Amino acid sequence: MVVLPSSRAPIVTQLVVYKVGSADEVPGKTGLAHFLEHMMFKGTDTVAPSEFSRVVSKNGGRDNAYTTYDSTGYYQTVSPERLELVMRMEADRMANLRTTEKELVPERQVVLEERRMRIDNSPSALLDEVVNERLYGRGQPYGMPISGTVADVEALTLADLRDFYRQHYMPNNAILIVGGDTTAEQVRALAEKYYGAIPARPVAPRRRPDHGAADLPQTVSRADPRVIEPRWSRHYLAPSFSKGESQYAYALQVLAQLLGGTETSRLWRALVVDSKRALSAWAGYRPNSLGLASFEVGVHPASSVTMADVESAVAAELSRLIDGGVSTDELERAQNQLLAAAIYSQDSLQSGPRIFGGALSTGSTVADVAAWPERISAVRPDEVVAAARHVCQPQRLVTSLLTPPPGSR
Template identity: 70%
Template sequence: MLPSRRAPIVTQVVVYKVGSADETFGHTGAAHFLEHMMFKGTDQVPAGEFSRIVSRNGGRDNAYTTFDSTGYHQTIAAEQLELVMRMEADRMTNVRLTEREIVPERQVILEERRMRTDNVPASLLDEVVRERLYGLHKPYAMPVIGYPDDIRNLGVEDLASFYRRHYAPNNAILIVAGDTTTERVRELGERYYGPIARREIGPRLRPAQGGTDLPQKVVRADARVAEPRWSRLWLAPSYRVGETKYAYALQVLARLFGGTETSRLSRVLVEERGIGLSAWASYGASSLGLTSFDIGVHPAKSRSIEDVEQAVTAEMKKLLDGGVTAEEVERAQNQLLAAAIYSQDSLASGPRIYGTALSTGSTVADVDAWPQRISAVTRDEVLAAARHVWRDDGAVTALLTPAARGG
């Protein structure tokens, strides 16, 4: 329960501890496909009516699938919390999966993949990069939306089996944010989710190693590319797997090295030297398995990929040689903490943060302690984290370029 009295509205989020990384090769896309099918109705709520009922009551709803979780959320007037909780509990166990509904929805999902992946060169490149980084056919290597052939082959029994294995109250997290009380949420939760029988949930398996034969380089030349991109991804520990002691320092490192327009990469490569149009670094620690630390640059028109790679390598070397100050670390920490504070103004951000954490093995206490743990990161820990992750034997370099003339 995340109380807020700023407006007479509430957001309910139910997050299931299952995502695309819980699938197996040959059955990819099941988590995302099932997310779509959860809107296809029960005996109590006909197909398509869930969202229409929410809308008629002045609310909005949606859902998402990630590698590690699947979430369903509604934002609505506070007095309608019981309505959305009753409907969400109903589809936790009573969704109707029929061939009549699956066939047209399969085409919707295939079109979604065509629009977001097959027609986007950067997305096609990213799929290959993940396969190299995490290992072919391994969790996190396979796309959340699934491979096209798998989407075409998934049937009623595939989705029903996935639903039975993973959709149960003991494998879900209920988060309610907004203008209500803990007592009210507990009362409604016990009334609607309480009667649903628990199920045995199998272990969630994630490899502790990535792809083999690293480092690797992946190049995609495509006539549709208007803006080239150079990027490099390293296998990195998360909160749960690998050298987890580096997780907080890596967040600070990503922020100070390329997390903002005033960070090192942007300042040096974009503003001072004009090598790149933009530059960034990113890292996410909330993963049930290994994660990645990413650096990327869009080169300026007059600059080559070689110019970019040399410049990034030089900036990395400066940092690894000890060229990071306590002031720089403190500035990055303050930026991270400020962003976390601002996110509390949103009824969406708070539930998403807790949902992500609780679905990947962290606790409420871990989320609440995050500011203190970020604040405690030292300059030496940032350097140690960089030296641990920035190693050739854990990297994939990716180049996205326009197709050569005549190609």
């Protein structure tokens, strides 16, 4: 249990994060975690189908849920006096979910429509699914789509959903995070009353390989008439806080920021401002992963620039950083930007709980979250260079090209 007291506004957010996500599925059963997320709103013996959200809304609150590779979260934002209400209802569906064929059939179409809207209608999202499959390996935990394949979702049964629910939905496989106008004592009393009454059950070990696909490097491409802005990007297998050479994780966060985190970053200045080769450029890295993570660099090329030119320009910037090092000034600027963003995120009653939920569901601790600013501030220039040298290697990358069809530009 984590409590994040804040008296800035008379509201509270409850977030329950289960330590299970799409990466805990098996080939042929993809989409289970996300489908079950939808079915969790379909009622219990005491709450009618779809009544959960209606009750929250009638009491002036908002609620929603999400599924990631490593976790599934359910949250409600309400006034403090309604915290007991939403905790009682959340505990009820943790233990007493009622799944029926009557509810499953129409919800399957909702899940498939959501996939069509978010993935099938987005050329970049479709390409990203292929990138993950090539980077981590076909049928591997992070190589399978979070929303599942259409064929798998169409074939999932009531028994599949019930089994997945029984295997993973229990208090000893969940994290309770409450932020807002309350106290640890008040939350603990409610948690013991509602979640404490639910029996614990054995939890199976979670599997995550310590390697990516065996046939790297690879290049994947998608030519799609819906593409307006072409995109060149490269994903490198990278350590996370939990897997691989995790000593590089903090330096990789700083590297992503100074390389492509803002419009003052190296890639932006070199490709957008100085050479006019790109419309935008970025880098990204998220170390909260139970398995290996990925480090991404990407560019939207200018209209007259080829993908080969972009690739050469990015490679030149990476070589310049690895061979020439990082200055103290740009290191401190990147660190300050990261620290400022973390401070701003505390203003949101959703961001704070989500940060803790993502960390605690992937092996980090409350102490790790608290120590993050100090560890980011302690990163040295030579550590950033060492992290870049470790990750930016050809045997650990997938390059992706997103373009309009030939002749359409």
